[in-house]
Amino acid sequence: MNRMLSTQTNIYIIGSGAIGQALAVFLKLAGKSVSLIRGSVNDGSRKTERLRVEMEDGTVLEAQLEIGTLVNFPSLNGVIVLTNKSYGNDKLAAALRHKTGSSPIVLLQNGIGVEQAFLNHQYPEIYRCVLFVTSQRMNSHSIRFRPISSSPIGIEQGNIDRLDYIVSLLSTQDFHFNSEINIQKVIWKKTILNSVFNSVCPLLEVDNGIFYRNKAAFEIAQSIIYECSAIAGAIGVPLDVEELKSSLLQISRLSDGQEISTLQDIKNCRKTEIETLNPQIVKVAESINKRDLIWVTRLLGDLIKLKAHNRMLNTKTNQNIYL
Numbered sequence: 050m051n052r053m054l055s056t057q058t059n060i061y062i063i064g065s066g067a068i069g070q071a072l073a074v075f076l077k078l079a080g081k082s083v084s085l086i087r088g089s090v091n092d093g094s095r096k097t098e099r100l101r102v103e104m105e106d107g108t109v110l111e112a113q114l115e116i117g118t119l120v121n122f123p124s125l126n127g128v129i130v131l132t133n134k135s136y137g138n139d140k141l142a143a144a145l146r147h148k149t150g151s152s153p154i155v156l157l158q159n160g161i162g163v164e165q166a167f168l169n170h171q172y173p174e175i176y177r178c179v180l181f182v183t184s185q186r187m188n189s190h191s192i193r194f195r196p197i198s199s200s201p202i203g204i205e206q207g208n209i210d211r212l213d214y215i216v217s218l219l220s221t222q223d224f225h226f227n228s229e230i231n232i233q234k235v236i237w238k239k240t241i242l243n244s245v246f247n248s249v250c251p252l253l254e255v256d257n258g259i260f261y262r263n264k265a266a267f268e269i270a271q272s273i274i275y276e277c278s279a280i281a282g283a284i285g286v287p288l289d290v291e292e293l294k295s296s297l298l299q300i301s302r303l304s305d306g307q308e309i310s311t312l313q314d315i316k317n318c319r320k321t322e323i324e325t326l327n328p329q330i331v332k333v334a335e336s337i338n339k340r341d342l343i344w345v346t347r348l349l350g351d352l353i354k355l356k357a358h359n360r361m362l363n364t365k366t367n368q369n370i371y372l
Contacts, residue, residue, distance in 0.1 A: 057082050058218060059127030063141070064088040065116055067184035067310075068157060069132035071194045074102045075221040077112040085116045088133030088141065093120045101191040104223065124148050128215060130155045135163040135325050142166035153207060155215060157200075159243050160325025161236065161333065164205045174207040176215060177232050179239045182224065183257070183304040185313070197303050199225045203232020237286045241277040242297055244326045245270045247311040248349035251356065254312065258305030261298050269345070270297055276343040280334045315357050318364045323353045 060076060060083045062069045069085060076083040095117045102110045125148045133141065135158040145154075153174035154167055167175050181197045202219075204212055209228070216226045229235055246257055249269055253259065259266045271294060278288045314321045327350025334340045340347070 059084065059125075060130060060218065061086060061122070061125045061127060062130045062132055063119075063145075064131060064133030066132060066134075067186045067192050067194075068180065068182070069130075070100050070114075070186075071102050071182075071184050071192050072130070072132065072157075072219075072224055073114055074100050074110055074112045074192075075224045076219070077114060078110060079221045081218070082127075083114070084122070085114050086122065087116060087118050088131075088137060091118045091120050091144075093118060095121060098190055102223075103187070103191065103193045105195045110223070119144060119148070122148065124150065125152055126150060128153055128155060128218060130157060130219065132157045134158075134320070135160055135322050136320060138163060138166040142170045142172070146170050146172070153211060153215060155202065155219070158322075158325075159239065160322060161240050161329045163325055168206065172206070174211060175205040176202050176207055176212060177205050177236060178202045178226065179229075179232070179235045181239075183300075183307050185307050193307070194223070195303060195307070196224065197300060199227045201227050201229030201232065201235050203229040203235070205232075234286055234288070237277075237281045238288055238293060238296070240326060240330065241274060241281070241288070241293060242300065244277060244330060244346060244350070245273050245297060246300075246309045247321075247323060247326055248273070248346075248353050250309045251312040251315050251353055252349065256304075256306050256308050258301050258307075260301040261305070262301075267298075270294075272345045273349070276346050277330050279342055280330060280337075280339060283337055283339060284333065311353065311357075315353075315360050318361045321353065321357050323350055323357070326350065327353070 062073050063086045065085055065087045073083050073085045097115045099113045129152050151173055154172050155176045156164055157178045164175050164177055179201050181200050183195045185193045187193055202216055212228050216228050220226045260270050274293045278290050281288050311321045327346050331347045334343050
């Protein structure tokens with residue numbers, strides 16, 4: 050099968066947010082065949098945009114890309130990369146099933162269990178990526194991108210040869226991937242860190258740098274790390290707590306001044322991905338009768354859901370009053 054794939058293998062990126070747009074720019078500039086597809090709209094619209102990515106050192110990369118919707122693509126033969134919000138996976142898995150054939154699915158999404166919808170629909174090949182980059186949309190055509198380290202991709206359902214090929218196909222100088230055999234350990238590590246950033250930062254309405262700047266915020270972060278690591282260990286995924294704390298501080302420093310995606314979503318009255326983070330870890334804890342061990346994680350996740358709901362509700366109420 051790998052002989053059928055080459056540097057001109059079609060790469061379909063579904064999800065035109067900050068990650069999807071940045072990856073599409075890098076791949077286009079590397080000479081790859083890439084299509085960018087909006088994940089939340091399927092009205093048949095097409096538009097050509099010149100997208101701009103600002104790197105950490107001030108370098109600006111630009112590429113012109115056509116952005117379409119799923120209805121524009123009767124079939125998707127190549128490698129399908131999902132950068133859409135994971136709460137849309139159930140509908141997306143159903144919509145894609147008759148279009149993809151044997152094309153591998155690569156999920157560039159945060160959280161635990163985001164691949165389940167595709168497993169349920171019996172996709173033949175599914176790979177999970179854990180992102181170690183930060184990407185923030187500055188406006189509709191401009192993204193600020195910072196790589197932290199290489200982003201690992203592992204197998205949920207597939208084989209090592211195809212995994213290695215996918216890694217080489219998607220890797221560029223500015224957005225690098227690597228093969229990872231024990232991807233579940235990395236998924237849990239990143240999910241715990243995301244549970245910290247995506248609950249504490251939106252509640253305080255601050256940027257990611259708060260944890261290395263503020264001792265009290267870091268102490269709350271440590272509580273989440275301790276709780277969630279205990280749950281991971283209980284299901285056979287041992288994690289190094291000190292390594293997690295060190296990684297948290299590193300990410301906090303490198304993304305100082307940037308807002309986490311959940312805070313951006315709440316500000317813009319969009320649905321958040323919190324369900325795949327704190328609440329999902331709570332569900333795992335409940336399945337092993339350890340729900341009471343993660344009360345801080347649970348409380349912060351519930352508060353984020355409440356804050357997001359109230360923001361959307363208040364916005365609708367204000368719009369009605371104005372009308």
